[in-house]
Amino acid sequence: MKECIAMLLAGGQGSRLYALTQKLAKPAVPFGGKYRIIDFPLSNCVNSGIDTVGILTQYQPLVLNEYIGNGQPWDLDRLHGGVHVLPPYKKASGSDWYKGTANAIYQNINFIDSYDPEYVLILSGDHIYKMDYAKMLEFHKAQQADCTIAVLEVPWADTSRFGIMTTDADGVITRFEEKPKKAESNLASMGIYIFSWKKLRAYLEQDEEDKKSTNDFGKNIIPAMLDSAQRLVAYPFEGYWKDVGTIDSLWEANMDLLNPSVPLDVWDESWKIYARTPAQPPHHLSSLAHVENAMITEGCEVDGEVDFSILFSNVHVGAGAVVRDSIVMPGCVIEDGAQINYAILAENVTVKKGAIIGARPEHMEDIEKWGVCVVGEGVTVGPGAKVGPKAMISQDVKEVL
């Protein structure tokens, strides 16, 4: 038996990341130089002492499956417990895709029951944050709650983008509204729940019988528990937390790593973020290189200028090339004299000599047309070609003569 196990919802498509999630699920999107988004919740689990994690996959699971493997990089290769990838499967009574977040857990009741846990931690694979779930569990127990929801104070202007919680003086949740037009609180749900498993199990079964339900935690399970006066409490979290579901928020969260005043520290030895990494030599900056305010990892070779940017493994930046305010994912080659501004290059993009990608906002006549530019996996941008700001490229771009 395990006291608490985690279930990580990783089936989302992340359609608002467009070209970046054509071939992989959102939690597998590379982040921060050598990580993928899912490394953050997974590392939080092991750092919090949770050694059993079910990962629910559905959309484009190939990359994610291979990445997780036996869980060894996260120390989750265990004899009892460890990490398990749980795709939808065929049952005697038929088979179903995961219809919603709650249904995904419902379909894996047998998995959870096999560990006979007292508590279940529900996580999602699309947030960047560091959090000690053990403290949240202590809080859940001390509060004798049926469900504890981690909450964060957000600016009032942003409340319409979140699930908003209203609490009484003791932190007991009195009202929950999904993306309210007019919020009465600014406590947003972080999508992190701890349930007492017996309670959740009963509500999942009840929800499954309701044919009109969308089988979603925020829309169905939480409101149903509130309606029947269960004890739901808000666990206040202070610290860095970011939903990276859009191109802009993904770009910002990466850049936050370069900002010393943002409390997201991946160099902290006491709370390491683990990742599966390729065996690559140290990176090399030549005498031609000019690097400032950047993150660079193993296998990179830099002869050009890198400023306010993140280079993932095996990125080559040629002489005279300039990479500014950009995120360059593994295996990209930026040839001599190319310019990259405010862009996200997905894996294995080749930017030929003299090509120009993205633009700087200060050079725009119409700022409305400016935005972060995205070049999809494996794309080649021809010599001298131009890719404008805010563009979303998933096909090769021809040479400009």
Next chain:
Amino acid sequence: MVNLNAMGIVFPNMHDSVIPDLTAHRTMASVPFAGRYRLIDFVLSGMVLAGVQNVGVIVKKNYQSLMDHLGSGREWDLARKRGGLKIFPPSGYSSYEYHGRIGALKGILAYIESAKEKYVILADCDVVCDLDYAELMERHAASGADVTIAYTKEKMTPALMNNNVSLAMAPSGRVRELMINDEQTGRRNLSMGVLVMSREFLTETIRSAYSRGLVKFEQEILAKNLDTIKVYGYEYTGYRSRIADMASYFDANMQLLYRENLNRLLPEDRPVYTKVRDEAPVRYTVGCKVKNCTVADGCIIEGEVENCVIFRGVTIGKGAVVKNCVLMQNTAVAPGVRMDYVITDKDVTITEGQYLGGTRSFQVFVKKGSTV
């Protein structure tokens, strides 16, 4: 390449004495190199790339750091049910320190005899290279040799003179003369300490040699019986560095500031595996100045750095000026420090305002764990 059918035996303590500063607390095999590796990584990775799945490591002394580095062998894909990595500390029944290869091998004779592989590769760790063990094996099998020794052509240096095995060969490649610490100058064929033979030949040789009190494999067995034992040389022409003293160790690191060398030693399609430390990428801050450096993960660089090999987890503070240095794991350089031609061992702290300077031919060495 598939099913190479050879086992490997590695001698981590051979040549410890050539760099006493670095081997005070470790074996030659666990000497840090090239930012994120230990010397043994090149041997193990090369063997594994060639399909070797059974490797014995015979340690003699100072082997804590090596055991810590190797663990279960998982990083090299050598945590196996069948074969895999086995570390042999000095055995109980022969509680004295062994002498020579034969003494070392005698201690693990039962292990060698119970192996299934047809061939054995013996390897030292003092030559850093990208040796293709599969090709070496093919050549050994094709030539019909009893023993094949991998060698390189080297220009002799004073450091090499005290610690070498040189080969003189007939045009066929058969070794006619094998000389130990020969003091001739000029270009010589120097053994890389990598020898291939059949397992049967090895076990028979160990038995007969040991009973006659012979312990030195090259000197007492091979060199004296070149008429009856067919010894062949295999020339390795790829990138390598011989670690023969502190100066050559420093130079071997510095050579990796040339990208061409880095790529020849560590080609993209022939990975060298090492212990994973789960370090974050390197952070270069606003105002840092970095030219011609080879840098491993986990570092935070705020100062000015030029011509340096920087290992994992090194921090260099604001205003520090560090040139021509090899900084090993977790070296912390405080703001304002100036350093030129310095080698720092692991966990060294250089406090604010210090100046440390060596020269191109004589570097300042700072011991493991010390604070300057």
